[in-house]
Amino acid sequence: MGNQMLGAMVNEHYGSEGLLDRILTVARETGIEIDEARSDDFSAVSEFHIGGRKATIDLGNMAQLSAGDKVLDVGSGLGGPARTLVEKFAVRVEGIDLTHEFCLVANELTRITGFSDRAVFSQGNALSLTGDSDHYDVVWTQQSCMNIEDKRRMLSEAYRVLKPGGTFIFQEVFAGDREGAIRLPVPWARKSEMSFLWPAEAIRNSILEAGFIENIWKNVTTQYLEEYRVTAEKTRDSMQSSTLGVHLLLGNEAKLMRKNVVDNLSKGLISVYQGVFKK
Numbered sequence: 001m002g003n004q005m006l007g008a009m010v011n012e013h014y015g016s017e018g019l020l021d022r023i024l025t026v027a028r029e030t031g032i033e034i035d036e037a038r039s040d041d042f043s044a045v046s047e048f049h050i051g052g053r054k055a056t057i058d059l060g061n062m063a064q065l066s067a068g069d070k071v072l073d074v075g076s077g078l079g080g081p082a083r084t085l086v087e088k089f090a091v092r093v094e095g096i097d098l099t100h101e102f103c104l105v106a107n108e109l110t111r112i113t114g115f116s117d118r119a120v121f122s123q124g125n126a127l128s129l130t131g132d133s134d135h136y137d138v139v140w141t142q143q144s145c146m147n148i149e150d151k152r153r154m155l156s157e158a159y160r161v162l163k164p165g166g167t168f169i170f171q172e173v174f175a176g177d178r179e180g181a182i183r184l185p186v187p188w189a190r191k192s193e194m195s196f197l198w199p200a201e202a203i204r205n206s207i208l209e210a211g212f213i214e215n216i217w218k219n220v221t222t223q224y225l226e227e228y229r230v231t232a233e234k235t236r237d238s239m240q241s242s243t244l245g246v247h248l249l250l251g252n253e254a255k256l257m258r259k260n261v262v263d264n265l266s267k268g269l270i271s272v273y274q275g276v277f278k279k
């Protein structure tokens, strides 16, 4: 499939008009004063990956981020991870994401929570980054490559924009140990044409072939599974009781999508890895 067609499918899959209003309305209903909102107030909806805010902080610690580091977040979603990194590690983040609406919401939640001078988001494609070569201290990506077919190109772009000695850090969903079709829909795909999960060792080899040096390679499939299972089971209640959560992004199929993630993980059809590599 061409990159342009895939890009349109990704935008259609994730984008849904009125997302910001939905988030702010539910936030108010849960008692959040929007003018005084903190970054963590929106984490349940804006940290859109297994392990939520905790996984972002774990990953930030693994990357040994330093204050002032220039971070590129590839597939920055609603900006939850970026705001957590700014808040906890005093870095500066530029986020790019293919989904136009996510960038609008990310910038607005960042303005509301007072981080606009340190985190900014724009529409962009992981396969053709606009940034200069040797520019960032850190290239960060969290569960944004499942929709990317040309993973070697994504890795070579990440390598290009990273400074020599810089850090490439990720959390990603890969294929599992067991072969077989995954149960769909999942949060990143309703159809199999949109989901590109490679076996972990194939990705690891491609990262090394791109020129990176491995520091950490970690299977975290079981680490966050139980907590994910619990929140996934509560999805329907959250939808009915006006609670902030990723169901605001995923719509009516949210419960099924999250249940399928739990089933796919439990059956070994998908896995979750974290990695830290150096240029």
Ligand SMILES: C[S@@+](CC[C@H](N)C(=O)[O-])C[C@H]1O[C@@H](n2cnc3c(N)ncnc32)[C@H](O)[C@@H]1O
Binding pocket: 010, 014, 046, 047, 048, 049, 074, 075, 076, 077, 078, 079, 080, 081, 096, 097, 098, 099, 102, 124, 125, 126, 127, 141, 142, 143, 144, 145, 147, 148, 187, 188
């Ligand atoms: C599951 S969300 C994760 C968002 C964010 N990283 C987080 O953890 O909260 C996946 C994101 O990847 C983005 N994405 C998918 N393909 C992309 C590409 N080729 N370039 C940039 N972003 C992409 C989607 O638009 C979506 O926002």
